[in-house]
Amino acid sequence: MQEREQAYCQYGVEMAVTRAELFAFLDRLEISHKTMTHRPVFTVEDGADIKAALPGGHSKNLFLKDKKGKFILISALGSTRIKLNQLHKVLGCARLSFGNEDLLFEHLGVRPGSVTALALINDQPPQVRFILDAALMAYDIVNFHPLKNDATTALSSKDLVRFAEATGHAPHIVDFAALESSN
Secondary structure (H helix, E strand, O other), X not given: OHHHHOOEOXXXXXXXXXXXXXXXXXXXXXXXXXXXXXXXXXXXXXXXXHHHOOOOEEEEEEEEEEOOOOEEEEEEEOOOOOOHHXXXXXXXXXXXEEOOHHHHHHHHOOOOOOOOHHHHHHOOOOOEEEEEEHHHHOOOEEEEOOOOOOEEEEEEHHHHHHHHHHOOOOOEEEOHHHHHHHO
């Protein structure tokens, strides 16, 4: 994180962490990680062939904003159904919509198609609430883009939680499958 705190461009705007800095942060936390590079993938469906070659739970990630201006990042299993029109009741926030590209970059330092839990490293001081899907956490290994959608990084689900906590984002685990069946 020290690299990030010192990384300013000539205009005084803080820059996003690089992939190398992310990996160095994981290494300092003694978090084992393995990354496979591949073509850019923009949707869950886009990378079906890539996911077939990688063990573990594969994530989809949603950057949301509530009507009161609070930000939420949801990391869920790719197959999980999330009803945004009902989610605010479960999370105890105002109605939710997708955060725009500028807000995404401002808070997480990534562009659309590259939203990832690993981008929480860029949210300093922490302003984004982190929600994890119980179905994703049921996997020993979870997979996320390492800040850009041209690679996938695998790490243990327990280490994902350690990473999030180390960035100041203690996750709230939600059982979306139970929510789906209760409606």
